[in-house]
Amino acid sequence: MQKYAINIAFFAGCLLIVLAAQFGMVDLYVQSVIMFMGINIILSSSLNIVNGYMGEFSCGHAAFMCVGAYVSSVITVVLFAQNKIFGAPILPPDMAVFFMPLAILAGGVVAALVGILVAVPSFKTRGDYLAIITIAVNYMVISGIENLEIIGGSRGFMGMKQVVYAMGDVVDIPWMMIWTILGTVFTIWIIRRFVSSTYGKGISAICQDEIAAEIMSVNTNKMKLVAFMLSSGLAGVAGGLFAHVIGYVNPQSFNILKSTECMVMVYLGGMGSLSGSVLSAVLFTLLLEALRPLQIVKWVIIPLILVLLMQFRPEGILGNKELSDVFPRLKRYFRFK
Amino acid sequence: MEALFQNIINALQWGSFYALIALGYTLVYGVLLLINFAHGDIFMVGAYIAFGVSVFVLGTQGLDLPNWAILACGVPLTMVLTAGVGVTLERIAYRPLRRKGAHRLYVVITALMCGLILENGNLALLGASRKKFPELMEKTIWTFGNVSVTNLKVIVIVAAFATFAFLNFIVTRTRIGMAMRAVSYDKFAIPLMGIPVDTVIVFTFVLGSGFAGLAGMLFAMSYPILEPYMGALIGWKAFIAAVVGGIGDIRGAFVGGFLLGFIEVGVVAVFPSTFRDLIAFSILLLILWIKPTGLFGVARHQKI
Numbered sequence: 001m002q003k004y005a006i007n008i009a010f011f012a013g014c015l016l017i018v019l020a021a022q023f024g025m026v027d028l029y030v031q032s033v034i035m036f037m038g039i040n041i042i043l044s045s046s047l048n049i050v051n052g053y054m055g056e057f058s059c060g061h062a063a064f065m066c067v068g069a070y071v072s073s074v075i076t077v078v079l080f081a082q083n084k085i086f087g088a089p090i091l092p093p094d095m096a097v098f099f100m101p102l103a104i105l106a107g108g109v110v111a112a113l114v115g116i117l118v119a120v121p122s123f124k125t126r127g128d129y130l131a132i133i134t135i136a137v138n139y140m141v142i143s144g145i146e147n148l149e150i151i152g153g154s155r156g157f158m159g160m161k162q163v164v165y166a167m168g169d170v171v172d173i174p175w176m177m178i179w180t181i182l183g184t185v186f187t188i189w190i191i192r193r194f195v196s197s198t199y200g201k202g203i204s205a206i207c208q209d210e211i212a213a214e215i216m217s218v219n220t221n222k223m224k225l226v227a228f229m230l231s232s233g234l235a236g237v238a239g240g241l242f243a244h245v246i247g248y249v250n251p252q253s254f255n256i257l258k259s260t261e262c263m264v265m266v267y268l269g270g271m272g273s274l275s276g277s278v279l280s281a282v283l284f285t286l287l288l289e290a291l292r293p294l295q296i297v298k299w300v301i302i303p304l305i306l307v308l309l310m311q312f313r314p315e316g317i318l319g320n321k322e323l324s325d326v327f328p329r330l331k332r333y334f335r336f337k
Numbered sequence: 338m339e340a341l342f343q344n345i346i347n348a349l350q351w352g353s354f355y356a357l358i359a360l361g362y363t364l365v366y367g368v369l370l371l372i373n374f375a376h377g378d379i380f381m382v383g384a385y386i387a388f389g390v391s392v393f394v395l396g397t398q399g400l401d402l403p404n405w406a407i408l409a410c411g412v413p414l415t416m417v418l419t420a421g422v423g424v425t426l427e428r429i430a431y432r433p434l435r436r437k438g439a440h441r442l443y444v445v446i447t448a449l450m451c452g453l454i455l456e457n458g459n460l461a462l463l464g465a466s467r468k469k470f471p472e473l474m475e476k477t478i479w480t481f482g483n484v485s486v487t488n489l490k491v492i493v494i495v496a497a498f499a500t501f502a503f504l505n506f507i508v509t510r511t512r513i514g515m516a517m518r519a520v521s522y523d524k525f526a527i528p529l530m531g532i533p534v535d536t537v538i539v540f541t542f543v544l545g546s547g548f549a550g551l552a553g554m555l556f557a558m559s560y561p562i563l564e565p566y567m568g569a570l571i572g573w574k575a576f577i578a579a580v581v582g583g584i585g586d587i588r589g590a591f592v593g594g595f596l597l598g599f600i601e602v603g604v605v606a607v608f609p610s611t612f613r614d615l616i617a618f619s620i621l622l623l624i625l626w627i628k629p630t631g632l633f634g635v636a637r638h639q640k641i
Contacts, residue, residue: 057442057445059449117622121625121626121629124629125625128366128372128580129580129625129629129630131445132576132580132625133622133625135573135577136621137622139573139618140615140618140619143611144615146611147609147612147615256569257453260453263446263449267446296457296460296461297461299453299456300453303450303454303457304450306446306450307451307454310434310439310444310447311433311434311447314440314443
């Protein structure tokens, strides 16, 4: 029983959130904040694979989010919504309920394929040069999508709300909340499984010493490819959720500032710490909402926080430890390793 | 043919801006092995300082000097003040981290965040309204056939080449330049030789930021609309140009800057202008795939 306590508590918590959303106990604003928490958790923990566990410095994470957002939005809108360019829905809108997770996953898969753009150069280069490549990829993706007139170019793309309403017509429950929670759980599960497996230890080995890892029979190129693709694929999933929660995307919402947000979350939580990523994503989302009235000053305060963090506690909140290492009594309930 | 010449002149002008900014990136990287991500924003601050100096200090709102005097006093003043900004940044943000022996990554993140603070701090302080830079020079246009050259373009190009020659002279022919090369070669042995490392680093920042200030002034004179985010994109691109040239090498930054200028102008001449960033970045990515250390860069051997 003790072994499953944390899972049961977690499941109950998720159910409680969904029920609260269903019966209108929390208003739409709070719901959207909760959904953004989920999306930010996916973003920060997926970037943590590359920036934390593998010790690289990728600063173009929003590019993959952008790809995922656009791909999944285009799929759902073409299939289930009335659109000026793509015409009438191809499938009956009621089927959106079953296709939604598939569309979001498809966005993730395409984003993972775009991740190869970064992964291949990373075989030869490390550190600063790779950082440049990620930035260049971020600009390239945004610029490329701005030049695709068929999906709205720089005006953005909309119509996802119709799909969400169509799902609500089938069964009236907060669908996007459920998908976001499922996506978050899936991300955490897959990352945790990956980095605590023997196979995934190769990534930590690359972080410690690439040459030594190569000698100890870690296939470094393959590990890098897997890590980059997993990271960017999950970012694509986050992007798909983001697009459907907001109902409107435009390329400029995935610029360097968004990538910076992801980086802030990773370094705030601590590199190579999954629970740290989750914790910092939650805190960061709340912080963003709290600073919203300050408008532009928000973007002075957030970098300032990170600068001070680097000066006084560079390892972040948890820093290479998990919650169960900081509070050993939690080990009774869950083991990370 | 005439269009080609016109494009070459425009590319030389753009390349000059990129080269001037890329030189600052390269200087700091060569000495500290640190990507000073805030450099693009120092260029932006330089443009704003130029605006402040030429309007509120020497210009119509201040001493009300004639235009030639504003130029003569404004350029050195802008360079000195911008160098001050760069040195301040080094002193309050990078030096404590260096003293602690922090991981390089933390310094890079700090640099990135300082850039954001400069951008958005500027936006919060001065508001989002764009500033109009006063016209300090009579615009003379020389036309050869259909090719037109303004005196400003010539000044920008000459300034870039002069800066390159000056920096090359400093790094290769003077004692402090030797110290700079030495610090980049071996950071641990240099203090033992009695070379003041901090002085060398501050000097590097003074050089880099000063010329960013010059670039800001020239940019503001060429394109007289200032906005807080002007440094971000140009800074990134100049940095990528420096990397393509081989970061840490002055010739590399210079060549990379002009290369990027020619690529961009060439793309705009052939394709629709919205494709500029896409194709420019793709070409740079290809170059980095083929030569990961850049054109002039030397691969560093790792010891096991």
